[in-house]
Amino acid sequence: MRDPIYILGAGPAGMAAAYRLTQLGFPVVVVEREEGVGGLAKSIRYQGFILDYGPHRFFTKIPAVLELWNQVLGSEQVTVRRLTRIYYRKQYFQYPIQAWEVLRKVGWWESLPIVLSYLWAQLIPRPAPRNFADWVKGKFGTQLYSHRIWQVNFDNDYQE
Structure with a gap:
């Protein structure tokens, strides 16, 4: 008998890994510090309400991953339209980015170096990041990078 494979975390990625490994015949132990599974994608019950602990958004362009989630979730999967926007300089921008919206809201003068830098990045690809x-x-x-609109605050209130 093989030694088990230990997976840290019972969020979607950990559970998917455990599911696939057990399908392949590997013994698996999932280690989770919380009482239940789900990671940041779980829901909790509070005073008769179901609250989302974190984001429940799932998106993939990989057919095998989509097939796995469809297989596991089946009819319990709920699909909704999503609205994703970028908040930059007290304005919302559609995502995926709409070029004319950016030019209108940010202005030509600030947009030009960003566009030129983007074109440069497309013409002369960098080595593997x-x-x-x-x-x-x-x-x-590099110009859009220097604006750092992509930064996300990963701080949380978890304390051990």
Whole structure:
């Protein structure tokens, strides 16, 4: 008998890994510090209400991943239209980015260096990114990277 594979975290990624590994015949142990599974995608019951602990958005362009989630969730999966926007300089911008909206809201003078930097990044691809900053620069150009509109606050209130 094989030694088990230990998976840290019972969020969607950990549970998907455990599910697939058990399908392949591997023994698996999932280690989770919380009482239930779900990670940031779980829901909790509070005073008769069901509250989302974190984001429940799932998106993929990978057919095998989509097939796995459809297989596991079946009829319990709920599909809704999503609205994603970027908040920058006290204005909302549609996502995916709409070029004319950006030009109208940000202005030509500020947009021009961003567009030129983006075109440069497309014409002269960077080597494989070593980190997220390299990926952003390679995908969108150094000018947009320097504005740091992509930064997300990952702080949370969890304390041990």
